[in-house]
Structures are given as C-alpha cells and as structure tokens.
Amino acid sequence: MVIASILKGKGNQVVSLGPDDTILDLARLLARHRIGAALVRAPDGRLLGIVSERDVIRGMAGHGTGTTTLPVSQVMTRDLVTVLPETQVIEALGLMTQRRVRHLPVLDAGGGLIGMVSIGDLVKARIEEAEQEAEELKHYVTAAG
Template sequence: MHVSALLKRKGSEIVSVRSDDTVAAAAALLTKHRIGAVLVSDGDGRPAGILSERDIVRRLAADGAQALGRPVSELMTRDLVTVGPEQSDAEALALMSERRVRHLPVMDGERLLGVISIGDVVKARLDGAELEVESLRGYVAGIG
C-alpha cells in the first residue's frame, strides 16, 4: 500500500502549532486530538519541526513544570524525516525503524500532505495480512 492510500484512509488533517507557542499549549493539542506528535509550522505551510510526547517528557524530566512555559522551538526536532506519497508502507516502516521515529510528515515536493504514525502503518500492514489470510482460506476451502 502506498503512503497516499494511508493518508486517504486516516484523513489528512494536520494538527500544528507555531514555534513560539508554549509547550503547555502543544500538550493540550496532543491531548485534545489524541495524537503523539504535532507539527511545528514556520508560517508558510511548510513544517519547521515536529514536537512529540517524548520530547515533552524528556524536558519535563530535566526542568520540571517550568518546561511547560517554554516555547515549542526549544524542544522540537528540526531535522525532519519525511516520506513521499508514492512510497510504500513497507518503506515508511523501514524508515521509521532505521531513523527511530514514530511520525513521518508526508511531503509532495514542498507541499505538506499530512502525517502518518507508526500506528497507521502497522494497522495497514495488519489489515493487508488479514485480507491475505482470508483469501488463502477461501482458496483452500474452495479446493477441498
């Protein structure tokens, strides 16, 4: 399955914050949308970074509650790992494993199309495996 099909399944809603928003505001968005990461927008629609729950937890462990008042720009990951819509779910999963990331912005050139998570990719792979098993069961049952 292509990444574009994953986005079509899950929807392409993009939840983002600005780099000068507080970590507390970003955490509230993560909770509201029940997601594990939020894109940081640079103002022109392109992602400037990504902020994950892990980024927040690490800073909380280091700085305590003061971390919540800090700007997102201090915690976000700036070196984004991205994927294209034409890439396969297997390629996306391999990239996530190799680069140790759980969220990939989907870019078509300079245009942001959405974000996929490791959960989205694993679900698609499991759904594909279940479909294959059912097809094989039907094939075997039809032969007998």
C-alpha cells in the same frame, strides 16, 4: 500498500502549532486531539519541525520545572524524517524503526505537506493487508480443494 492509501482512509488533516507556542499549549493540543505529536510550522506554512511527547520529556529533563513556559521551538525535532505518498508501508515501517520515530510527515514531490501518518496507522494497515492476504489464500485453497 502505499502511504497514499492510508491517507485516503484517515484524511490529510495535520495538527500543527507555531514555533513560539509553549509546551503547555502543545500538551493541551495533544490531549484535545488524543495524539502523540504535532508539526511545528512557520506563519507562512513552512514545516519547521515536529514535537512529540518524547520531546517534552527530554525538555523537562533538561529544563526542569519551567518547561511548560518554553516555546516548542526549543524542544522540537528539526531533522524531519518524511515519506512520499508512493512510499510502501513496509518501507515506512523500516524507516521508523531505523530512525526511532513514531510519526512521518507525508510530502508531495515538491516538498509540500499533504498529511502525516503514525506508527499506529502503519501497523493497522499492515494488519489489514495480512488479513486480506490470509483470506485470499483461504479462498484459493478452498477453490483448489
């Protein structure tokens, strides 16, 4: 299974905010959408980074009580780990494990943003794939027996 098939099911809506939005804005955005990370984009739409709950915690540890007023650009992750629509789910899971990330922006061949997948999306897809394989094996054994 490839990343494109996950995006077909979940859609390509991506939650993002600007680099000058505050950590408090981010917290409200994440809570409203019930997600763990948002992309940070320039006014022209360019992808600047990603900011997650983990980044907020690190920001609080480094900046203390005034963290909520900081711009997200001060705590966001700039070194993005991305995938293509044709990336295999198992490959993306390995990348997440290796790079210790939970969200992967999905870019087209030209570098344009077309969606984002989370570790939950990938695990769900992998479980569905395994269940389908088990069902196919069961039918094969039943038909052969």
